[in-house]
Amino acid sequence: MIIQQIRNATVKIRYSNITFLIDPWFQNQGIGFSAKTVKPEMQGIKCPINALPDTSESILKDVDYCLVMHLHFDHFCLDYLPKDLRIIAQDQEDAGKISQMGFQNVSAFES
Template sequence: MKLQLIRHATLRVQYADFTFLIDPMFSPQGSNPPIIHTANERRNPLVELPVSIAEISAPDAILVTHLHGDHWDEAAMATLNKEMQIFCQPGNEVAITAKTNYRRKLA
């Protein structure tokens, strides 16, 4: 198994011949507001992606732990293939499908 922290909560996990992208956040540095109810007023994400979006946008499956914008953002939703398998929390399927027009059944 190979685990790579991309940025913030975004991880790439390679297990055997299978690649998961966990909590994709593709927005450019500083394009989102600061996290509310924190003392830090810096805009998010705090740093640029250390790899190109093309390098991480074709996993075998996506895992979304929850729907906060710093774990599943508009840029990732717009970029990732709508046919890709997504694993998410029970109840989040409707929100993900409605917002992104994903065509594959979510797990």
């Protein structure tokens, strides 16, 4: 198994011959919102604060499934994802919302 931390909750896992991308947040560094913080020196810094380790295209290469834990912007940034990406959402409600965003291969995790 190979695990690659991309950013925050975004992780790429290769297990046997299957690659999972978890909670894709590919937004460019420093162009998002400014989070509340207890550290005064961090006040006003726009998220994401870290650059991606590679291009989004390279990170998406060979991804078989994208797992989305919830639809917060820092766990699912739809602007950078191909519409034919196979997505597994946390539940039927999120799967429906992702489908409405134009993604074609969406299913819900069933426990």
